[in-house]
Amino acid sequence: MDNNQILEKAKKWLSSTFDTATQKEIQDLIDNNPEQLTDRFYKDTEFGTGGMRGVMGAGTNRINKYTLGRATQGLANYLNKVISDKEISVAIAYDCRHNSKEFGKMVADVLSANNIKVYLFDDLRPTPELSFAVRHLNCDAGIVLTASHNPPEYNGYKVYWSDGGQIVPPQDGEIINEVNSLDFSEIKFDANEDLIQTVGKEVDDVFVKGSVVNGTLSNSIDRSKLKIVFTSLHGTSIMSVPDTLAEAGYTDVHIVEEQRKPDGNFPTVKSPNPEEPAALKMATDLADKIGADIVIGTDPDCDRLGVAVRDTDGNMKLMNGNQTMAVMTDALIQKWKNEGRINGKQFVGSTIVSTELVNRIAASYGVDTKVGLTGFKWIAKMIRDYKDLEFIGGGEESFGYMVGDFVRDKDAVTATLLACEVAALAKQNGGSFYESLLDIYVKNNYYKEHLISIVKKGMDGAAQIQQMLSDMRNNPLTTIDGEQIESLCDYQSSIKKNLITGEETVIDLPKSNVLIYQTKNGTRIAARPSGTEPKIKFYFSVNTPLDTTSNAKKVESELDAKIQRIIKEMNL
Incomplete structure (x- = not known):
C-alpha cells in the first residue's frame, strides 16, 4: 500500500461515522505525523493465534471502538445467519487493561443491538472463566x-465458539469474511439493554469448584505443609486463584501485596509476563524471605503461569513452560493410572513448537499425544475432533496448560492448583517439584529448550520477518552443530522433506508460516512469526540421556553450551 492509498484510507475516518475525538486524532496525524499515520493504516487488525490484538488508538491497525465494533458486528451477522431456531446468546468478560471494561460494554451494546442475548460479567474476570462460562451458560459464543x-x-x-474453545476453521474464516465485508458505518452501537444480563458470583462459585475437582491429584495430600507465594501481577487472577487454593485446602498462601490490585499500568514490572524472571522478582524475594516452597505468578488475563521452585541447592529457579508442562502431564497421567482410568482411549495435547519430552512421557504410559499448531484453540479443537477419546490435559511452551476439558483454553487457575498439588505431594514424599522434573529426565532424557524473540516493528519489520523465513525456506540449513539435518517441516506448504533421501510427505495440519528443522538425534530448530506481536520467534530444543539426578547440572551445562553454539552458528 503506497502513501496515497494510506492517506485516502485515513481520510475516511474524518467522516461523521466516527466521533469527534477520533476525527481530531486522525487529522492531527495527517497534518503532523505521516510516519505514525502509515503505521496505523497500512493494514487492518487481524485474527491471529490469540485473536485480535494490538496497540490502542485510532486507525484500522489499532484497537478501538470501531475496529472492535466492526469485529463484533461481523460476529453478530454471522451468528444471526447460522442460528435461526433459537435465541442467540454470547458471554463477555474483560481484564484489567485500560478501556477493557468500556470495550466490554460496547461489545455487549453491539450484540444486543443485533437482537443477541448477552451475559456480561460485572467486573474483570480471568480468561479461563469466560471459556468455562460459555458452556456453563449454554452460549453460542464468547468474547x-x-x-x-x-x-x-x-x-x-x-x-470463542459454543464449545468454549477459541474459533477455528471454518468459523474463523467465515466470521472474518463477514467482518471484512462491513463498512464502519454499518456498526449498530445502540444497545437493547433488555438483552444485557450481568453475571458474577453465581458463575464464579461453579468455576472455582470445577477448578478444584479437576486440579487436585489426591485426597491424601497434606496441603497445610506447602508454603506458597502467589502474585497476580496486577491482573485478573486475584479474582479466582486465592479462592481456588483455599477451597482445595491450602492455608499457607502468601500474596505479593504490592501486586495484588488490578492495574492496567502494571506499575511494579517492566512486563507483566510470567515467562520473564524479572516479573516474578518480588515474589521470589518474598519466597526467600519466608522460606516458601513454590512461587506462582500469572499474566494479566490469567491464562498463563510462571512457576518457580527450589532447585537441589535450595535456590529459587523459574521453570520454563516446557518443564512445567512435562511435570504436570506426568502427574495427571499418573493420577489417571492410579484411578484405573488408562485404557488406551486417552490422549494429551501439545503443539509443534513445544517439547517432545511430553510425547515421550505420554507414550511411556501408553497414552497418545496429539500435536497441533501453536495456540490453545487447536488443543480445544482436538477435544471436539476426537470425541471417542478422553482428554487428560495439554499445554504449550508459552507457559500455558489446560487440565481436563471443563475449560477449553489455557487456564492458569486450575494449573496453579495442579502445580501446588505436585509440589505438596512431592514434599510429603520427601522430594520436591524440581526433583520430580529430574526424575522425568532420567526416565525420558534430559530435554533443554530455549527461545529467542526478535522484535521487528511496523511495515518494514513485517517485511524483514517474512524475508528471514523465506531465506530459511529457500536456502535450508544442512547441519546444526555438526549434526546432519534429517528433516525440514514446512507448515506453510504442508510438506515434510527428508533432506537426506529427498522423500516428501504431507503434513496433515492447517497451513501456518512455521519451519522446523530436526536432526536424527532430536535436535530441533523452529521458526515462526508471532501471531500477536511484531516478533519472529526461534525455538531450540536439544536432549541427551541422564543416568542419575546427581549428574543433572553437568548435563544441563553441556546442553546449554550446545544451544549457544547453534545460536552463534545461525548469527542470531
Missing part, C-alpha cells in the same frame, strides 16, 4: 477483552 501479557498500551479481543 474476552484482553491483550494477555502484552505491554500496557495494548488491548485485544478473543472470540
Whole structure:
C-alpha cells in the first residue's frame, strides 16, 4: 500500500461515522505525523493465534471502538445467519487493561443491538472463566477483552465458539469474511439493554469448584505443609486463584501485596509476563524471605503461569513452560493410572513448537499425544475432533496448560492448583517439584529448550520477518552443530522433506508460516512469526540421556553450551 492509498484510507475516518475525538486524532496525524499515520493504516487488525490484538488508538491497525465494533458486528451477522431456531446468546468478560471494561460494554451494546442475548460479567474476570462460562451458560459464543501479557498500551479481543474453545476453521474464516465485508458505518452501537444480563458470583462459585475437582491429584495430600507465594501481577487472577487454593485446602498462601490490585499500568514490572524472571522478582524475594516452597505468578488475563521452585541447592529457579508442562502431564497421567482410568482411549495435547519430552512421557504410559499448531484453540479443537477419546490435559511452551476439558483454553487457575498439588505431594514424599522434573529426565532424557524473540516493528519489520523465513525456506540449513539435518517441516506448504533421501510427505495440519528443522538425534530448530506481536520467534530444543539426578547440572551445562553454539552458528 503506497502513501496515497494510506492517506485516502485515513481520510475516511474524518467522516461523521466516527466521533469527534477520533476525527481530531486522525487529522492531527495527517497534518503532523505521516510516519505514525502509515503505521496505523497500512493494514487492518487481524485474527491471529490469540485473536485480535494490538496497540490502542485510532486507525484500522489499532484497537478501538470501531475496529472492535466492526469485529463484533461481523460476529453478530454471522451468528444471526447460522442460528435461526433459537435465541442467540454470547458471554463477555474483560481484564484489567485500560478501556477493557468500556470495550466490554460496547461489545455487549453491539450484540444486543443485533437482537443477541448477552451475559456480561460485572467486573474483570480471568480468561479461563469466560471459556468455562460459555458452556456453563449454554452460549453460542464468547468474547474476552484482553491483550494477555502484552505491554500496557495494548488491548485485544478473543472470540470463542459454543464449545468454549477459541474459533477455528471454518468459523474463523467465515466470521472474518463477514467482518471484512462491513463498512464502519454499518456498526449498530445502540444497545437493547433488555438483552444485557450481568453475571458474577453465581458463575464464579461453579468455576472455582470445577477448578478444584479437576486440579487436585489426591485426597491424601497434606496441603497445610506447602508454603506458597502467589502474585497476580496486577491482573485478573486475584479474582479466582486465592479462592481456588483455599477451597482445595491450602492455608499457607502468601500474596505479593504490592501486586495484588488490578492495574492496567502494571506499575511494579517492566512486563507483566510470567515467562520473564524479572516479573516474578518480588515474589521470589518474598519466597526467600519466608522460606516458601513454590512461587506462582500469572499474566494479566490469567491464562498463563510462571512457576518457580527450589532447585537441589535450595535456590529459587523459574521453570520454563516446557518443564512445567512435562511435570504436570506426568502427574495427571499418573493420577489417571492410579484411578484405573488408562485404557488406551486417552490422549494429551501439545503443539509443534513445544517439547517432545511430553510425547515421550505420554507414550511411556501408553497414552497418545496429539500435536497441533501453536495456540490453545487447536488443543480445544482436538477435544471436539476426537470425541471417542478422553482428554487428560495439554499445554504449550508459552507457559500455558489446560487440565481436563471443563475449560477449553489455557487456564492458569486450575494449573496453579495442579502445580501446588505436585509440589505438596512431592514434599510429603520427601522430594520436591524440581526433583520430580529430574526424575522425568532420567526416565525420558534430559530435554533443554530455549527461545529467542526478535522484535521487528511496523511495515518494514513485517517485511524483514517474512524475508528471514523465506531465506530459511529457500536456502535450508544442512547441519546444526555438526549434526546432519534429517528433516525440514514446512507448515506453510504442508510438506515434510527428508533432506537426506529427498522423500516428501504431507503434513496433515492447517497451513501456518512455521519451519522446523530436526536432526536424527532430536535436535530441533523452529521458526515462526508471532501471531500477536511484531516478533519472529526461534525455538531450540536439544536432549541427551541422564543416568542419575546427581549428574543433572553437568548435563544441563553441556546442553546449554550446545544451544549457544547453534545460536552463534545461525548469527542470531
